[in-house]
Amino acid sequence: MQRPEELKEVAQVMRREMGLLGVEELETSSIYIHDQEEKKTECWYAIKDIREEEKVMVADHFVLDLKDTWVGREMLKFYETKQEQVSIVMKGDARKEWIVYCEKHSKALQGYYGEVIPERTYHLYKFSHGAIGVATPADLSEESWGLLKRAASVFSLAYSRFKDLTQARLDLQRLKEEKKRAEDALKELQLTQQQLVHAEKMASLGELTAGIAHEIKNPLNFVNNFSEVTRELVEEMIEELKNGDAEEADAIASDVIQNLEKIVHHGQRADSIVRGMLQHSRSGDGQKEPTDLNALADEYLRLAYHGLRAQDKSFNAAMETELDETLGQVNIVPQEIGRVLLNLLTNAFHAVSEKKLKKPEGYQPTVTVKTKKAGKGVEIRVSDNGDGIPEKIRDKIFQPFFTTKPTGQGTGLGLSMSYDIITKGHEGKMKVTSEIGKGTTFTVTLPGN
Structure with missing residues (x-):
């Protein structure tokens, strides 16, 4: 048993096997999963369909609010005692009330009895999470009670394992959901971290750029200053040549060469700074x-x-x-x-x-x-x-x-x-x-x- 729907199949098997074992005029077999806090019981049942000539079963599932009917209230009293077994005799108005309630909540039972509703007795035996029961026209023999007790014991173990499996599946589903949430949170965190790391790198780059701008400004100032001085010297040298003073022109030419060497030197310094910037910022x-x-x-x-x-x-x-x-x-x-x-x-x-x-x-x-x-x-x-x-x-x-x-x-x-x-x-x-x-x-x- 791995899914709740399979309880319907279990109820059918129990009905068929108990019928073969000769439980007194067996009409219905049921499995009741009880919720004491809510005062409600889930009922999984199987009943021989007397409306058909073929030997078929009517099987269904519905939820009983035990406070709504006399039979339900008797079942609730049973759950609240230490008794292990009980027989609830249903006749007259109580029986009719019960059948009307069941037909209302389970379409499979609608029109099952017709106008005449026979009296029946519910025989219930507790197990760990509720009770299993059969409906017969009369009392059960000691042998049949023993059979019902053994069935309750076996079903108790099976249902406990089923609950463990169900809980494990729920836990697994929650783990998957938590894992998905954790993975989504991790992706968001990684994205945020990448953005912050990029912001830090950009801040460092800004500081680096400001320093480089100052460093490169000095050699560029030298280049500009020596270029201006050199231009003036060349103009002066041209004038001296026009005046025929070659010696003075030679002296000025010497100064021009020195200035050009300084311009080259500071230009190379600026170039090295730029290359350094490219090297260290890439x-x-x-x-x-x-x-x-x-x-x-x-x-x-x-x-x-x-x-x-x-x-x-x-x-x-x-x-x-x-x-x-x-x-x-x-x-x-x-x-x-x-x-x-x-x-x-x-x-x-x-x-x-x-x-x-x-x-x-x-x-x-x-x-x-x-x-x-x-x-x-x-x-x-x-x-x-x-x-x-x-x-x-x-x-x-x-x-x-x-x-x-x-x-x-x-x-x-x-x-x-x-x-x-x-x-x-x-x-x-x-x-x-x-x-x-x-x-x-x-x-x-x-x-x-």
Whole structure:
């Protein structure tokens, strides 16, 4: 038995088998599934159809509200006692009331008895979830009661297993629904995370671009200035040649050549900045390559500084470097380490900027980058002399979406992404040490080549 509908088939089998075993003039066999709280019982029955000559069965299912009829109320009393068996004699108005009620709720019974409704007795035997019963014209023998008892015992076990199976199916369905909801929530979370990561990258790109704009402005200013001076020198040289003063013209030509060399030099400097921007802002293929870590650290120190200066012209800070010249080339993904450096340095400049706004006496904002060999690997330290990070939140700063910035000014993904780049992408380590009022140091350790 696996579905509730199969109870109708069980009732038919029980009716047929009990008839073969000779239960006294058996008319109906029924299975009652009782709900004590609702005072209702589901009835699954099978009855020999006396309207047809063929030996067919009428089988159906309906719900009884036990409070509605005298027979129902007798059944309810039985369920509420400790009795295991009961016989309910139905005759007169009680019998007629019962048949009218059953025909109303089960179309299969409509017109079954016709005008004459014979008296019957219901014999019920309890099982774990209700009772099974038979309807006969008279009492049951002890042997028949024993048969009904055994049937109730077997059915009790079968129905308990059926309930367990039904509950398992319901649980499985709920699990599938919960799994679907969890999968939908995960997809939505992943989409949101992708959007936030993109926002963080765009914010970093904005800071990078601001720094690059300042860096490229200096060589372009030199190019413009020397070009203007050179134009004036060429005009002056032409005048000297017209006047026949070749010696002075030669001297001016020498100055022009020097200026042109300076223009070329600063043009190449601008070109190298642009190429560096393309190299460090492109997505890259994620492959590690030998990289000058000192040059990378120095470049991003200046880019982070000028990025903040582009937002606040009044900001100023000292930049210090202690770069180990013996490092040589380090095998890293330069775009990713550049992103980490930009994030750490930008945070450092923000920290000293916020402290400077408090105008402490004699305070000089300072951000320091150090590199050195560390065993078989290398170490990068980014330090600031800001206000420091409170101890109660130090363990949280690498968690995704954690930020101390006002709403709208930070995604809370910068340090989390940086931590993943170092620990997962480069199999390195990142830690923070901080002292309130004195500053913070982030230490990145990368494995050697």
